[in-house]
Amino acid sequence: MTSAVSFKQVSRHFGSVRAVDAVDLEIAPGEFFAMLGPSGSGKTTCLRLIAGFEQPTAGSISIFGERAEGVPPYRRNVNTVFQDYALFPHLNVLENVAYGLMVKGVGKAERLKAAEEALSLVRLPGYGARRPGQLSGGQRQRVALARALVNQPKVLLLDEPLGALDLKLRENMQEELKSLQKVLGITFVFVTHDQGEALSMADRVAVFNDGRIMQVGTPEDIYQRPNTRFVADFVGSSNVLPPDFVQRYSGQHRWGSLRPESIRVSNATSGDGVAARLVGTNYLGATTRLALDAEGLRLHAVVPAGTALPAEGEAVMLTFNRESLHLMDEPA
Amino acid sequence: MIIAAVQSHPTPAILPGSGGMRGALSDLFWRRPKFLLTLMLAPPLLWLGIVYIGSLFALLLQSFFSIDEFSGLINREFTLKTYGDLLQAANLDIILRTVTMAALVTLASAIIAFPIAYYAARYARGRWKALFYLGVMLPLWSSYLVKIYAWKLILAKEGILTWLLAKLNLLWLLDTWLSLPIVGGNSLSVSFTGTFIVFVYVWLPFMILPVQAALERVPGNLVEASSDLGASPGQTFRNVLFPLALPGIVAGSIFTFSLTLGDYIIPQIIGTSRLFIGQAVYSQQGTAGNIPLAAAFTVVPIVIMGFYLWGAKRMGAFDAL
Amino acid sequence: MRSDRGQRAPLGLKVAAACGLLFLHLPILLIFVYAFTTEEKSFVWPPPGLTTQWFAVTWNRPDVWDALSLSVRVAAISTAIALVLGTLCAAAVSQTRFFGREAISLLVILPIALPGIITGIALRSAFSLADIPFSFWTIVLGHATFCVVVVYNNAVARFRRTSGSMIEASMDLGADGFQTFRHVVLPNIATALLAGGMLAFALSFDEVIVTTFTAGQQQTVPIWMLEELIRPRQRPVTNVVAMVVVLVTLLPILFAYYLTRDGDQIAGSGK
Numbered sequence: 001m002t003s004a005v006s007f008k009q010v011s012r013h014f015g016s017v018r019a020v021d022a023v024d025l026e027i028a029p030g031e032f033f034a035m036l037g038p039s040g041s042g043k044t045t046c047l048r049l050i051a052g053f054e055q056p057t058a059g060s061i062s063i064f065g066e067r068a069e070g071v072p073p074y075r076r077n078v079n080t081v082f083q084d085y086a087l088f089p090h091l092n093v094l095e096n097v098a099y100g101l102m103v104k105g106v107g108k109a110e111r112l113k114a115a116e117e118a119l120s121l122v123r124l125p126g127y128g129a130r131r132p133g134q135l136s137g138g139q140r141q142r143v144a145l146a147r148a149l150v151n152q153p154k155v156l157l158l159d160e161p162l163g164a165l166d167l168k169l170r171e172n173m174q175e176e177l178k179s180l181q182k183v184l185g186i187t188f189v190f191v192t193h194d195q196g197e198a199l200s201m202a203d204r205v206a207v208f209n210d211g212r213i214m215q216v217g218t219p220e221d222i223y224q225r226p227n228t229r230f231v232a233d234f235v236g237s238s239n240v241l242p243p244d245f246v247q248r249y250s251g252q253h254r255w256g257s258l259r260p261e262s263i264r265v266s267n268a269t270s271g272d273g274v275a276a277r278l279v280g281t282n283y284l285g286a287t288t289r290l291a292l293d294a295e296g297l298r299l300h301a302v303v304p305a306g307t308a309l310p311a312e313g314e315a316v317m318l319t320f321n322r323e324s325l326h327l328m329d330e331p332a
Numbered sequence: 333m334i335i336a337a338v339q340s341h342p343t344p345a346i347l348p349g350s351g352g353m354r355g356a357l358s359d360l361f362w363r364r365p366k367f368l369l370t371l372m373l374a375p376p377l378l379w380l381g382i383v384y385i386g387s388l389f390a391l392l393l394q395s396f397f398s399i400d401e402f403s404g405l406i407n408r409e410f411t412l413k414t415y416g417d418l419l420q421a422a423n424l425d426i427i428l429r430t431v432t433m434a435a436l437v438t439l440a441s442a443i444i445a446f447p448i449a450y451y452a453a454r455y456a457r458g459r460w461k462a463l464f465y466l467g468v469m470l471p472l473w474s475s476y477l478v479k480i481y482a483w484k485l486i487l488a489k490e491g492i493l494t495w496l497l498a499k500l501n502l503l504w505l506l507d508t509w510l511s512l513p514i515v516g517g518n519s520l521s522v523s524f525t526g527t528f529i530v531f532v533y534v535w536l537p538f539m540i541l542p543v544q545a546a547l548e549r550v551p552g553n554l555v556e557a558s559s560d561l562g563a564s565p566g567q568t569f570r571n572v573l574f575p576l577a578l579p580g581i582v583a584g585s586i587f588t589f590s591l592t593l594g595d596y597i598i599p600q601i602i603g604t605s606r607l608f609i610g611q612a613v614y615s616q617q618g619t620a621g622n623i624p625l626a627a628a629f630t631v632v633p634i635v636i637m638g639f640y641l642w643g644a645k646r647m648g649a650f651d652a653l
Numbered sequence: 654m655r656s657d658r659g660q661r662a663p664l665g666l667k668v669a670a671a672c673g674l675l676f677l678h679l680p681i682l683l684i685f686v687y688a689f690t691t692e693e694k695s696f697v698w699p700p701p702g703l704t705t706q707w708f709a710v711t712w713n714r715p716d717v718w719d720a721l722s723l724s725v726r727v728a729a730i731s732t733a734i735a736l737v738l739g740t741l742c743a744a745a746v747s748q749t750r751f752f753g754r755e756a757i758s759l760l761v762i763l764p765i766a767l768p769g770i771i772t773g774i775a776l777r778s779a780f781s782l783a784d785i786p787f788s789f790w791t792i793v794l795g796h797a798t799f800c801v802v803v804v805y806n807n808a809v810a811r812f813r814r815t816s817g818s819m820i821e822a823s824m825d826l827g828a829d830g831f832q833t834f835r836h837v838v839l840p841n842i843a844t845a846l847l848a849g850g851m852l853a854f855a856l857s858f859d860e861v862i863v864t865t866f867t868a869g870q871q872q873t874v875p876i877w878m879l880e881e882l883i884r885p886r887q888r889p890v891t892n893v894v895a896m897v898v899v900l901v902t903l904l905p906i907l908f909a910y911y912l913t914r915d916g917d918q919i920a921g922s923g924k
Contacts, residue, residue, distance in 0.1 A: 064345035072362040073824040086822035090840040100826035154345045358829035376742040387775035394778045447669035455662040471677040482680035492698040594768020
């Protein structure tokens, strides 16, 4: 089966800056794919390479098996939802949504009908006559989505589309995007710096750093089995354990990662486990985050709220299941 | 419809070009953005380069020609003789007079402009702000000649100013002033005082706008902080407001200074028979037909402004433009 | 400068600001009174009587009409040229980053930054060197050159406000370069161009310094007025023309202000 998007050794250099560096990537048709990474990690440049706003300095890109280098954005059946939405201020909502059909020469009655349908799809029926300036951030976001979807793209690109929304709205939108993607079956490529968003929405996640992909996998893979210190730390702030420490518990001299919620904290002063001292507690509502000092190694543990906690400064014993300790590929 | 369409008939991922001239051109522009850029820049750059820079070059060239004193024809051979002529005492007088006038006009504009700019920047809000803005923009854009004409009406012996002073029993003040050497004269409309007033009037808006722009950027609480720390209003002005407004004043002074240096119409209509640089240029190229000397004369304001701009840039005035 | 609302300005400042604004406006208002005076020979104040007869006299003066017609034609053509050149330059400078854009900005601003007499004499020398006789087009050549900056300033300010991703969005939705220009760029900069055009027209209509060097024997309205100021023939006619000129230039300025009032200001340093 041909990939929806395929990168082969793709690089995009701006002078001496390697925004994207020799990236290989396969995105399957119908997949909800997230590109996750800190700002400047190359994820947005990758998105722009798919859209056609950037051209690769090296390597080749194909979309559904067709070569995409040198093809201008207006000839790619790929549409983008921009971070700032980029709605046209001089057009009303309906004209905004119908824009893509208009420039393709679709008749007026037909394109307005399609635009109206697309607005219903994003649950904004009857908003067509308004100006973008009269809409709230969440509504603008839906219009931007409708404007892209009305063209029936083969791939829909979303550039941090939820970044400007407040928390509640963002959670609603996450669910909606996910169900919309399921219904339409369109390949979604989603760029975000929010690991929670990537894990909860995507079928697969690519973690970017310094223009390279560090790891690609299902959210569970990425979360439970990070292959590098960077991924472990960036995705869910795992405890990164140095090889010497890991050797004591697994017998292998490799970097390890241990999720904060896998650590159990007890008041015991002797027995099996890692001796540590409680340095600080941080109440987070459903859970409490503990900062611990194990002979100079700084660790974090997350325990359910309501757990009886030792006082700050007290000695504690840390235990965890051997299988929770994940050994990373990164060389020691 | 969207749902059905996506699932039923598959569309290509890459669409064919729209074909024809337009499609080909559009693809070309996209593929070669530098080509499009060149295409966009070529007309304005050719125009400005040929018409304007070319003319400036012609002007410079002319200043190295000389005029044959017997035939009155221009001798197109390289010489520095014209620049030698420029250094005659009478011409140096003209240059000194013009520069002094430009400096005084700049100073007076700054003093009058400051309260307007300060009020507009700090106190005017909403509708008043717009009113202040228009209040400066309208005179700025009003006809230059009409403004001069208005002052001819005002300063004329039989005009409104004399009438007003007579009503106030202050005519003696005017007479005393007019009897002074240099600044005085037969009436205000044929004195340096008149020239000065009109220069200040005509260029004042050019000073207000940059000063206001500079003051807009001063946080209001700086002034409060200063008075809170025990500074008197005078000290606050000297130590806080003035230094912060200075780049704006310097930016404004570029206009008032440069415009005064180059003007030949105001001193011709309202002023004495003693020439300013602009008038000298005008009469040399016109009645005297000595284009080389006129060209050499214009090099003077260019050089002065060159130094002025260099100094202004060092004071950070360009950020206030 | 921002500070709390409701703060009162010191009285001295208020008076100084008010006096400054009056100083700027009263002389122009005076022109309106003089247009109606019955006095023919001098500038006597107060006017001995008021009349509207000079409007009729002015109406029937062919030299005034000739000057007006020339001025309008010159301003129209110069504005059209400036619109094309200024917009192209603004688009190039603001849409792309390239080496030398500072130099281009400077080049555009130079004709207005240097004293008009330099532009004037420079053009005059060039015409003389190239043996170009004075004509309608020599005037236009000068006017268009310094009008470019006004259009340029307005267009650049608008381009800066227009989100760059809008052009990308248009292309993303399938519009090629021409469609994007027609459907997205043009509607977004239209009012700025209109404002720039208005200002360019007003600037050209009013210009005298450069024109004296490029017009030869032709008379635009400002040149006609300059003649009247130096060698007065019929003062009341000058009064009426002065008033009309004030109105003709103020209307485009007000309109331009109205068009650009939210966001970018009509660039004052553009004159």
